[in-house]
Amino acid sequence: MSNELMQQKIEKAQRWIDCRKQVVKDGNMRQHYHFMAQAGWINDPNGLIYFKGKYHFFYQCNPYEGFWGSIYWGHAVSDDMLHWEYLPLALAPSEVYDEHPRGGCFSGSAIEHDGRLFLMYTAAANEGRGVEQTQCIAYSKDGIHFEKYHGNPVLTAPEGIEANQFRDPKVWKHEDTYYMVCGASRDGKGQALLYQSKDMLHWTFFNVLAESRGEWGYMWECPDLFELDGRQCLICCPQGVKPSGVDYWNVHQCTVMALDYDFDNHMGREIPPDAIAMVDRGFDFYAPQSFLDESGRRILIGWMGIPDADYTNPTTQAGWQHALTLPRVLHWKEGRLVQSPVPELQQMRCNERTYALGQLNLAGEEGIVFEGCFLFESCRHMCLTLRRGVTLTFEDGLLTLDMGTAGSGRTKRCARLEKLRELQVFSDTSSLEIFVNQGREVFTTRVYGLEGGIRLEG
Numbered sequence: 287m288s289n290e291l292m293q294q295k296i297e298k299a300q301r302w303i304d305c306r307k308q309v310v311k312d313g314n315m316r317q318h319y320h321f322m323a324q325a326g327w328i329n330d331p332n333g334l335i336y337f338k339g340k341y342h343f344f345y346q347c348n349p350y351e352g353f354w355g356s357i358y359w360g361h362a363v364s365d366d367m368l369h370w371e372y373l374p375l376a377l378a379p380s381e382v383y384d385e386h387p388r389g390g391c392f393s394g395s396a397i398e399h400d401g402r403l404f405l406m407y408t409a410a411a412n413e414g415r416g417v418e419q420t421q422c423i424a425y426s427k428d429g430i431h432f433e434k435y436h437g438n439p440v441l442t443a444p445e446g447i448e449a450n451q452f453r454d455p456k457v458w459k460h461e462d463t464y465y466m467v468c469g470a471s472r473d474g475k476g477q478a479l480l481y482q483s484k485d486m487l488h489w490t491f492f493n494v495l496a497e498s499r500g501e502w503g504y505m506w507e508c509p510d511l512f513e514l515d516g517r518q519c520l521i522c523c524p525q526g527v528k529p530s531g532v533d534y535w536n537v538h539q540c541t542v543m544a545l546d547y548d549f550d551n552h553m554g555r556e557i558p559p560d561a562i563a564m565v566d567r568g569f570d571f572y573a574p575q576s577f578l579d580e581s582g583r584r585i586l587i588g589w590m591g592i593p594d595a596d597y598t599n600p601t602t603q604a605g606w607q608h609a610l611t612l613p614r615v616l617h618w619k620e621g622r623l624v625q626s627p628v629p630e631l632q633q634m635r636c637n638e639r640t641y642a643l644g645q646l647n648l649a650g651e652e653g654i655v656f657e658g659c660f661l662f663e664s665c666r667h668m669c670l671t672l673r674r675g676v677t678l679t680f681e682d683g684l685l686t687l688d689m690g691t692a693g694s695g696r697t698k699r700c701a702r703l704e705k706l707r708e709l710q711v712f713s714d715t716s717s718l719e720i721f722v723n724q725g726r727e728v729f730t731t732r733v734y735g736l737e738g739g740i741r742l743e744g
């Protein structure tokens with residue numbers, strides 16, 4: 287019965303999407319090579335997985351309007367992570383535990399178990415002190431049609447954890463045991479909690495993996511723990527971190543922490559402040575999720591948006607909001623996280639042109655949908671205009687992105703660099719992803735100036 291209701295809600299939402307999708311497609315701010323929802327609102331990528339020969343991509347969405355609301359899981363598949371085919375929505379709010387106007391099927395992850403594709407997600411409903419969040423399971427044989435587990439929820443907030451701050455389970459398997467890390471808040475401080483299970487249905491608390499003592503915020507959203515080039519990394523999104531120098535100017539953060547958690551002895555060490563860094567320096571990057579692809583690369587995809595920001599996205603006029611980042615390959619090098627756009631993206635290159643300094647400005651490149659690679663032999667200062675009014679300048683070791691009048695409220699963001707050696711810029715209709723020094727820093731932002739004009743002055 288319960289799953290019938292979910293099917294009905296999915297079909298109704300699909301009919302709505304079918305009516306709206308052409309308007310979104312025809313919009314002048316629609317992205318050309320970044321993933322977005324067919325219509326409506328999109329936020330976190332969820333359940334990224336390579337399953338039965340295809341990449342599956344789920345995502346938080348509100349199909350009905352360009353704003354956050356009662357949340358569904360959208361679904362798409364791909365052979366190459368570049369071209370995506372939309373599938374029917376995977377999950378719809380339909381149960382007492384996940385149906386609420388400010389709740390629904392919140393973020394989670396996917397794993398293969400017993401030949402089926404399992405989704406573990408946060409159900410948000412049951413208004414009490416806030417909207418209660420519990421962890422739930424849905425599964426599918428074909429990877430397209432999902433059924434919610436009749437024993438849901440499989441986990442409720444443990445004692446001391448605020449019931450409306452317990453979400454975003456990320457599951458993985460080690461030997462014969464499943465593990466899950468989940469974001470939480472205890473006494474107003476962010477935590478990442480570890481659980482374990484033998485069958486994906488019965489979960490027991492394992493330990494606190496890492497926690498804020500206050501300075502790292504009141505809540506950690508979307509934790510993701512993985513091994514990267516021999517380093518244990520936790521990416522998560524702390525809320526409530528204060529700006530410091532050029533760092534942490536967004537309303538909420540996305541950080542990477544180098545951990546040393548000892549799973550055999552249940553021992554975590556205090557995280558020294560220099561083991562924590564920002565994942566991205568732009569205005570619009572949040573709630574990323576990583577997964578291992580077919581060839582064992584660790585790939586990260588983020589939400590090109592952020593909750594509670596005071597800047598806006600004029601795409602709402604065309605009935606949609608937000609997009610996802612390009613897939614990035616992760617590595618750990620020289621004590622830091624390094625992100626590079628997947629090399630498969632090179633297949634999309636066309637009309638390639640090469641310029642020496644000076645020639646570029648004469649050529650008058652006016653496009654706004656492009657990939658630009660800029661190499662510097664020795665650069666003390668430069669100013670790169672990316673499209674009319676949007677600049678990236680390097681001066682006294684400070685790289686500054688200035689959105690000018692094209693930011694819809696976005697202003698400036700900076701990074702300190704020892705040297706500027708390389709910039710790789712992915713400009714889409716309404717977004718910029720700027721990889722600095724082969725991915726040692728990245729700036730991801732939405733942009734709303736549709737006039738081009740690339741220039742480089744140094």
Ligand code: FRU
Nearest residue numbers: 330346357392393453507573
């Ligand atoms: C992050 C987040 C998650 C939550 C989801 C709800 O953007 O707030 O913590 O599960 O979005 O859509």
